[in-house]
Each structure stands twice: as structure tokens, then as C-alpha cells.
Amino acid sequence: GMEQFYPDVSEPVMLSGVAVGLAWTPVGGDILFIESTVMKGTGRLILTGQLGDVMKESAQAALSYLKSCADYFKIPDEAFRYWDVHVHVPQGAIPKDGPSAGVTILTSLASIYTQRKVKPCIAMTGEITLRGRILPVGGIKEKVLAAKRAGITEILLPEKNEKDVKEALETNGGAFSDVSFKYFHEMDDLIDYVLEPAENGAPQFKVEDKDHTPETTGNESE
Amino acid sequence: GMEQFYPDVSEPVMLSGVAVGLAWTPVGGDILFIESTVMKGTGRLILTGQLGDVMKESAQAALSYLKSCADYFKIPDEAFRYWDVHVHVPQGAIPKDGPSAGVTILTSLASIYTQRKVKPCIAMTGEITLRGRILPVGGIKEKVLAAKRAGITEILLPEKNEKDVKEALETNGGAFSDVSFKYFHEMDDLIDYVLEPAENGAPQFKVEDKDHTPETTGNESE
Amino acid sequence: GMEQFYPDVSEPVMLSGVAVGLAWTPVGGDILFIESTVMKGTGRLILTGQLGDVMKESAQAALSYLKSCADYFKIPDEAFRYWDVHVHVPQGAIPKDGPSAGVTILTSLASIYTQRKVKPCIAMTGEITLRGRILPVGGIKEKVLAAKRAGITEILLPEKNEKDVKEALETNGGAFSDVSFKYFHEMDDLIDYVLEPAENGAPQFKVEDKDHTPETTGNESE
Amino acid sequence: GMEQFYPDVSEPVMLSGVAVGLAWTPVGGDILFIESTVMKGTGRLILTGQLGDVMKESAQAALSYLKSCADYFKIPDEAFRYWDVHVHVPQGAIPKDGPSAGVTILTSLASIYTQRKVKPCIAMTGEITLRGRILPVGGIKEKVLAAKRAGITEILLPEKNEKDVKEALETNGGAFSDVSFKYFHEMDDLIDYVLEPAENGAPQFKVEDKDHTPETTGNESE
Amino acid sequence: GMEQFYPDVSEPVMLSGVAVGLAWTPVGGDILFIESTVMKGTGRLILTGQLGDVMKESAQAALSYLKSCADYFKIPDEAFRYWDVHVHVPQGAIPKDGPSAGVTILTSLASIYTQRKVKPCIAMTGEITLRGRILPVGGIKEKVLAAKRAGITEILLPEKNEKDVKEALETNGGAFSDVSFKYFHEMDDLIDYVLEPAENGAPQFKVEDKDHTPETTGNESE
Amino acid sequence: GMEQFYPDVSEPVMLSGVAVGLAWTPVGGDILFIESTVMKGTGRLILTGQLGDVMKESAQAALSYLKSCADYFKIPDEAFRYWDVHVHVPQGAIPKDGPSAGVTILTSLASIYTQRKVKPCIAMTGEITLRGRILPVGGIKEKVLAAKRAGITEILLPEKNEKDVKEALETNGGAFSDVSFKYFHEMDDLIDYVLEPAENGAPQFKVEDKDHTPETTGNESE
Numbered sequence A, B, C, D, E, F: 001g002m003e004q005f006y007p008d009v010s011e012p013v014m015l016s017g018v019a020v021g022l023a024w025t026p027v028g029g030d031i032l033f034i035e036s037t038v039m040k041g042t043g044r045l046i047l048t049g050q051l052g053d054v055m056k057e058s059a060q061a062a063l064s065y066l067k068s069c070a071d072y073f074k075i076p077d078e079a080f081r082y083w084d085v086h087v088h089v090p091q092g093a094i095p096k097d098g099p100s101a102g103v104t105i106l107t108s109l110a111s112i113y114t115q116r117k118v119k120p121c122i123a124m125t126g127e128i129t130l131r132g133r134i135l136p137v138g139g140i141k142e143k144v145l146a147a148k149r150a151g152i153t154e155i156l157l158p159e160k161n162e163k164d165v166k167e168a169l170e171t172n173g174g175a176f177s178d179v180s181f182k183y184f185h186e187m188d189d190l191i192d193y194v195l196e197p198a199e200n201g202a203p204q205f206k207v208e209d210k211d212h213t214p215e216t217t218g219n220e221s222e
């Protein structure tokens, strides 16, 4: 399982660009870290982690959504034009596919482009559309159990999956006592909720001057 | 089915670039949302949603038709040269193919490039040619039933399919009482009919200055 | 069959860039519309309609022939450098292949680049070479029957196929009473014959200023 | 067979860029026309005619040889940089492969780039290396018979194949009475022999000003 | 085995850009040299040595990590933009795959871009993530035995693999008497540890002026 | 076999860019000519001769090695940036693969880029690494016999293969009486040994002015 990846699920919050998703596998649910980083370049999207075609298309849709709503998220055009973005899903040898990581990929991308960190101990699942709608996904019960097992305390889900959670709660109610659920139909609302506020007064991504060295920006809480 | 996608088929009208198509599947008809969005770029056409080769070629033909008739539709050259366009067909994990979404893809593209919304509660089907002719398609009866089931009140069809609708009406007449039908042989007529008028006095797509943030343009009727 | 495509075979003449070919299929002959359109771009050749490798190579050879003889056909260099050309063969879901559409593709391209329409009610068949020679093809009898069925009144053929037509006339003479035949060995002669004269005094393709809107150029005879 | 291609094997001499090769097929020898043409572009090499990988590599090697010896053949650098070259081998539906067309491809390319025509009624065969050496090939007897059948009066062969011709002459001597043979070890010697002298006093390829219209340059002997 | 590659495992230290990894194969552990070199170019990443998809993605992630942390490692932007980098894993005929070479690839890249050599007689293993975390890998016992056999005196491992080493020591304790182990969770710490200090006072990579000739820079200790 | 390629193995020395390698095949050893040529271009590496993936990677590594050591070999940057290089291995129809031609490919490339010819009657074998180390290869006995048969008088081998030669000499000593052996561990030493001195006082590759016409440079000893 992925629990061995970071010491605990609150570690990702030390870096912007990392989000925690929930995956369904033939042997149950699992948590899934999604990492994004930017570097000077020509606007390429690099995808690694043995992602299948559907998951790659999710990432493309997520990036297009961010680009077409760049003003709303206060991302300057230069961020897309003069920088490459790389999305990686550890663990590199395990094939991954399916549309349900769409919400997590978009959150990871929004985090790196806005330089706002994802709130700690939150996991999410859901398919996205190109216009930012959130579509329901399967395997809710298994995903919720995996989240709980990994120390997640809040789960973000598509509105249309609310009934699946309720169904799971009826059966396994006690097991979910420490986990709260929140439902979204549009990605802009989810992103506004899950990202920490921008750290400075003017939370803009200063692309030209941005210092990306993790050690020296004070962004890390080691 | 796709009915779970948007709360109802009138929601797409809140955004330009979204059109509702009718698909035939081995288990009956279904409605199909097609989303287009534009973003600053270099004129690329991005296609996602597990589209097959025939459907990808439909999208290419639709875009070429729009480009070659750009003046007629009042789309400035810059829209194609300095912007990328992305066409996505949810749901991302379901393979889709065939030429009958051509009319819907072209409507979606015409909507995003003219910034005129598609009228609500309308669905459509039909193959297009590169010069904008509309060719007849199959599965008419199943498609009409799916449209009716989803709350569609008007269906746009190829002229050559009029006989298929009449045949279906003879058999299932009562079931279609609240649905009206309209037939087209050329895409320019269909586009002129199905898109809302441009919102401002001068309905031009101001590419350079256009603010694409859905939340702040007042284009959404939430 | 393709007869359902346009209302009748004289409709293509309303637009430059459309030519009618004759195809051989396992179930007999058929007519085949080939559409070309140009749009501002970077000189790309786009091919759609589920074309096989041989047919794609035919289109490449046709375009190279036109380019290398651009002066003869009065096509300015800018037409190839600053414009993309798209060749589409409806119907999009039916795979097509073989070299015998070469003559029709080249006629369609010559029509769009010279902005001279193809004469009405003419169909054609034949392989082309890179230097504009016309090679004989098979299935002549089936193709002629299909042309006749579709209302074609004149058929253009490779010189080397004259004997095949004569053979067919001996057997089915009466059936071909209203169809005339014309034979060509070089494409420049065929193009000079089949394209209408340029409409203005100076029949040049004004690439920079050309208005491609079908509705407003007066090129359509609706 | 290819004899039906041009009315006779002396027709190619009407155009520069066309050379006649000899091919071996499972059912005997055949003649093979190779056509090259140039057009304004960016230095691309386009290959059509259902060529296999080995034959495509032959064409690449031929072009590289010409480029690296451009000064010797009096081809200006601009010819390669600002022009595309297209090599086509009719008939488009028949797959072709093997290295033995190398000599013919290189002759065709040398002809189009120097604008010197190939002498009439000559056919050739042989593999080339990147540095212009000519390697022996197989199927000599079948190729010679096919050449004779098609009206060829002179055949150019690799030096190392002289023994194969002698062997064939011993058996079929009478049949070859009207065909002469010439042997080459290096391509520069073969090209110097097989191409007509440049037509003007200064036989240079004036790339910038060259008029490529076959009808108007007076290059054709119709 | 790879021991035949360099005379001994301390030879790589003569050149920056070479690191020693540990691989697991079906027949036991082996050491694995990874070579990186830079050359003037356009920022391309070239990968050779019959690397599988997972290993290629590891290299991409390693390069993206370095790029996004370029300031921290004192690598100027020009190093990535105006230079190509080539990563090769001898022996060229043996297919290699898996994520566990990630740490070694990143060390090799960091060495060539910082022009700081890797300390001698050290080997390493571990998967990396895009943000520089180090993930545990398998085959620890076999890898450690191979390292010892090859003369390695220090092994760098992922923190999460400490328990595997302890387990191996309990069984084969005596065999490992001359090998020391060091554990890392983040790549920046590992890189800081394993690379020699920059040779000059200001250890910067002077891309524009850098003389890459191994013989003349005095970097080699022959 | 390849002996039929050039009249004799001393012919390659007439041209820079040609080197003689030794190959192992299922039916014994063979000699292998490797030809390189340069032409004005954009820095592309073209590989022909039905080379397998491993052999293509060898060529890439060889080129990268030369580029990263360009100063040492006195090759100006322009040679790589404004010129294409083509490596061809006759005979074009025979598939070739494996890493053991690495040394020969690099020698051929070094020869063409330095414009220094390879000494006559020398053959070589060995895998190269990206940093110029020479790795041992197999089939030594068969390769040596093939070299002797072809008139080679000196063979260059990897240091690690010295024992294989000694073993072969013990068995077939008499047969090798006229062949001498030389061993190398690093490519720079081998290149310095095997290439003729530069012909002029200042043996530099004058890329801009270099006349590549074989006939007129006086480089050929016909």
C-alpha cells in the first residue's frame, strides 16, 4: 500500500503541489499521492508513474481547465507558457488508470500553480469534466476505509456520491466516526476549499522571480 | 447513462462550449455531453474522452469547417492561431466512436469560438462533411427515446433522417408528444438556429481581452 | 451507397473543392465525393475519412504535383506556405483505400487552390503519378454502372482504360446511352478540361484577401 | 507489369527526375519507374509508393550522398534547405522493398537536383552505400529479360555483377543481342554517364528562379 | 556481471557524472553503473542502455526534480536550456527496468550538472518521487551481497529499508563486516552527502565556458 | 559476406568516415564496414542499414561522447549544430544489432568529424560506454578469423578481451601469424592511435569552408 510512501499523510502539506487521492484496486481501496512540480520550459505537460490513457486524459483536461480559468485562479499566462509542469504518481512501477483521480490531479496542479498548499489530512476522489464539473465514481466504501486506515480525517467527494457514503455509513457507521465528508459539484468550489490561503498579502504566483528551492523558501515545516 | 452528468439538460446552457448529442449504444440510446474550451496556446486541437479514430476525424473536420468559414461566423483568425482548443466528452473511461457526433462537436466548437451559448433542452445528431453538409445517421428511434427520457424538448436531425423519425412516430407516436423535431442539410443553418444571439451589441469574440473565468464574467446563471 | 450524400451530383458544383470519384467495392461500384478546403495555417495536409495508407500517399503525391507545377496552375506560393489544406472523404465511418481516387483527389485540390469549380455531373477515376501521368485502374464496368445510376453524364478515365470501356459497351451498350467518356494521359490536360474557367477576369487565387465564407462570396448557387 | 505505365520507356526522358530501374519479383523481373520532384518547402524528404523500410533507407542514403557531394554535382545548398523533395514509385498499391533500387533512386534524385534529364532507354540496378559505392544485387537474369522485353537498350550494373551477366549471356546469348551493358563501382561515375549534359551553357540549378511548370519550360518534347 | 565494467568501483570517481547503483536480477544482485554527460544542445534528455518504461520515467522525474530545485543545487538555468543531457546505463545489450535505480540516476545527474564527483566506493538504491522523497525498494539482501562482492564499502538506502538491512545482518552478519550503511528519506540530503565538494572556491557550473575535454581539465586522476 | 563490398579492406582509407568492424553472426564472423558522412543541416543523427535498437543506441552514445569531448578532438561546436551526420552500415537489407560495433561507429564518427582518415587494414570490435570506456564483447575467435580472411593485418580490441585472444592463439596460433593485436580501455587512446594525423599543419575541421566533393579535394587516392 501507499501508506509507506510519506511518514504520514500530513507530510504532503509541507510542499505545495502534492495532493492525496483515493484509489480503488482489485484488492481494496488505497491512498494515492499525486505530485506536481513546475520548472522553466516551454509549456509541456509531463506525466509519469505508469499512467494509463484515461488517467493521462484526466490530467490534460485538468490542465486545460486551469488554463481556461487562469484569471479566476490568479495564475499568470506566463506560468503556462514559459514553464513545464510534471505530474508524477508514485509508486513508479505500479500501473494506474481510470478517471477517478481527476479531482486529485486538478487539486495538485492548482496547488503548484497557485503556490497554495493543500490542507493536511484531506483525501479526495472524483472524475472531472473539462468545464470543471465533478462526476461520481465507484468503489466509495473501499476508498473511505483506506482513507480512514491511513489517518485521513476529511474526505471530499462528488455530490452524486453522497448516497453511496450514506449507504456505507449505515453498514459501517462506527468505523467512520472520526472522518468527515464534504461534497462538491464544481471544481472551483473544491479548490477554493481545499487549498490554504496564499501566504503573502497578494497571493500571486510570481513566475519570473519565484525561488523553487525547497530548502530556502521557508515553505517547508521540517 | 449520462443523465447523471449534469443535474439536468438545461445546465449546459450556463456555459458556452457545451452541447448535447445523442448516441447509439448496443444497449439503447443515450445522451452525450460535449465540452469545448479554449486557452491561450499555439492553435492545437486536443481531444480527450477515449474517442475513437472516426470521432477524432469528425472533430478535425468540424474545426477545419469553422476555420474555412471563420469570416461568416465572425471568428477572428487570432482565435485559431493563438489559442488551443480542447474538446472533451465525459465520461472519461467509456470509449466512444462513430461519425454521428459530428453535428454536436461542431455546435460545441461554434459555441466556444463565437461565445454564444447553445439554447437549452436541445439535443442533436448527424454526421458532418468538411464543407458543412449534414449526412444521415442510424439509431434514430433509440436516440429519440433517450432524449425524451432525459428531458430534451427539441431534437435537431439531418434532413435525410426525416423518414426515420416519421416511421418511429407512427409506432411510438404518443411517447413523443412533448418533443419537436427540426431538420437541417447544412451546418451553417443549424448553427444559426441553435446558438443564442451574441450577448453584446457587437457579438464578437474578443480573443485578446476575453476573460475566461467562469465565476467573474457573469456568463453563468447560478 | 453515397447517393444519399448530396441531394444530387450537381450539388457539388456549388462549391469549389468538391469532386466526384468512382470507387470499386466488393459489392459493386459506388460514387465517392472528395472535399477539400483551405484555411490559414502553416502548410499542413490533413486527411480524414478513414483513408488507408495507399490513399493517403495518393493525396500526398497529388499535393506535391500541384506544388511543383504551381506556376502553371497560377497558384501563388503563399497558398501552400501560409494555408493548411484538409481533404475529407465522406462517409467518415467507412474505410477507404486504393490508388484509383488519385485523379479525383488531385482534381479536388486543384479546384480549391485555383478557386475554380468542378463542372457538374462529371465523375472520374484513375491513379496518378508524382509527375502527373494517369495510370489505368480496375473495376471499370462496375464504376460506370454506379456513375450512371447516380445521374453522372460524363466520365473521365485513363487512356489505358479505353479498351475496358469498349469491352463494357459491347456487353451493356444500351445501358450507357446517356453517358459520354473522355480519356486522359496527363493530369494537366484533365484539370484544364474539368475545372470551370476562373470567374473574374484575372482568375487568380488571392490568398491574403480571399473571403472563404460560403454564404457571402456569391460562389454558391442556392 | 509496369510496361503499361508510360507509353514507352523513352517517355521518361521528357522530364527530369524520372529514372528506370529493374526489380526482381517472385514472378520474374520487372521495370520500375522512380519519379522525383522538388517543391518549395523546408528540406523534407517525402517517400510514397508503399515503400518498405529498406527502400526508404536507400532513399535517405541517396539523399545524404547527394548533399555531402553537393559541390561536385553543382547543386546549391539552397536546393536542400528551402525545397522539399518527393520520391514516388508507381504503382501506388504495390508494396516494394529491397536495396537494389538504390542506384535508380539516386539517379532520379541527381536528375531532379541538377535538372539534367536521364538518357532514354537506359535501365539500371544496384545497391548504393552512403559514400557512393555500388554493391552487387541478385536476380540479374530476370531483370535483364524484363528490361529487354520493355524496350530498354542499355543496362547499368554494379561491377561485381559482371560475372552474373556473363553467365546469363552464355545461356541466353541470342536473346540479349540488342542490349548493351555497362558496369560501375562508384555512383559519381554512373551519374556523370547517365545524365544528359546541362542544357544551358552553365548547367546550374537556379533554385530561386526556376520555373517548374512542365508545360512552359520547354523541357518537354511533346 | 557488471564487475568487469570498470577495473574497480573506485574508477568512476575519476569522472563526474558516474554513479554506482545496485540492481536486483532473477539470478541475484548486481552493481550497475549509470553514466551522465552533457553537451551543447537544446535541453533534450537522451536515454540509452535498453531502459524500460519505468526506468525512463525515473530519469524524467529525476531531471524534473533537479530543474525545479536548480537554485538549491546552484545549477544555472542555462545548463538545462542550452545543453542536452544523456544518461546511459551499460551494458547496452541487457534490458533494464524498474524504479529502484531512481536514486542512482538522480545522483549521476546531480553530479554532472554540479560538476561535483561522486565519492568513491559508494553504491546506492531507492525509488525517488518527483518531490525528492525516497521510497523503499526490494531485493535488499541480494543487492548488499553484490555490493560487497564488488568492493563497495558504503551503501546508501531508503529509510524505510533499514529494517530489511537489519534482517539481513542478523542472518549474514559476518559477511557484511566491512560495509557501512546510511539511510535517507530525502534526495537533497543524500546528494549533499554523496557528492564531493565543488573543487574551486565557488563551486558553480560555468556552462558557457566549461571545458569538457576529459584529458585536459585535470579532473581525471590517471 | 561483406568482403565483396569494397575491392579490398584498404579501400576505405581513401575516404574519411569509413571504419572496418568485426561482427559475430550465427554462421561465423564477418567484417562490417561503417560509413559516416556529414552534410549541412540542423544537427540530426540519421541511422540506416537496418540497425536494431541496441546498435542505434550505440551510435547515439558515440555521438554524445564526441560532443562532450569536442574540445579534446578539436571539433568545433558548429560541426554538431549546423550539420547533420548520417551513419550507414551496408548491406542495407541485412538486419544488424548488438553493442559490439560501438568502437567502430565511434571511430567512423571521429574520422568524419576530424577529417582524419582511418589507417588501412585495421579492424576493431568493442562496446563503448557514454564516457568512452571500452567493454569486452563475445565471439572473439570467429571475428579474428574473419578479419584474417579479409586481409586485415591489425585488430583493435577491448583490454578485457586480451585473455580471449590468448586462448584463441593457443588453439589456432599458426593461423594468426600475420595479424597483430592491440588492446584499449578508453576510446580517446584508440582514436588517437587509429586515425591518421590531420593532413594540414593545423588539423582542424573547417566546417564552414570544407569542400566535401570527393573528386575535387584530393583526398582520394584513385
Ligand SMILES: [Ca+2]
Pocket: A211, A212, A213, A214, E068, E069, E070, E071, E072
Ligand atoms: Ca530555488
Ligand SMILES: [Ca+2]
Pocket: A068, A069, A070, A071, A072, B210, B211, B212, B213, B214
Ligand atoms: Ca478569467
Ligand SMILES: [Ca+2]
Pocket: A186, A188, A189, B214, B215
Ligand atoms: Ca462555479
Ligand SMILES: [Ca+2]
Pocket: B068, B069, B070, B071, B072, C211, C212, C213, C214
Ligand atoms: Ca469568409
Ligand SMILES: [Ca+2]
Pocket: B186, B188, B189, C214, C215
Ligand atoms: Ca448555406
Ligand SMILES: [Ca+2]
Pocket: C068, C069, C070, C071, C072, D211, D212, D213, D214
Ligand atoms: Ca512553373
Ligand SMILES: [Ca+2]
Pocket: C186, C188, C189, D214, D215
Ligand atoms: Ca502536358
Ligand SMILES: [Ca+2]
Pocket: A214, A215, E186, E188, E189
Ligand atoms: Ca529537505
Ligand SMILES: [Ca+2]
Pocket: E211, E212, E213, E214, F068, F069, F070, F071, F072
Ligand atoms: Ca573540452
Ligand SMILES: [Ca+2]
Pocket: E214, E215, F186, F188, F189
Ligand atoms: Ca583518457
Ligand SMILES: [Ca+2]
Pocket: D068, D069, D070, D071, D072, F211, F212, F213, F214
Ligand atoms: Ca564538394
Ligand SMILES: [Ca+2]
Pocket: D186, D188, D189, F214, F215
Ligand atoms: Ca570517384
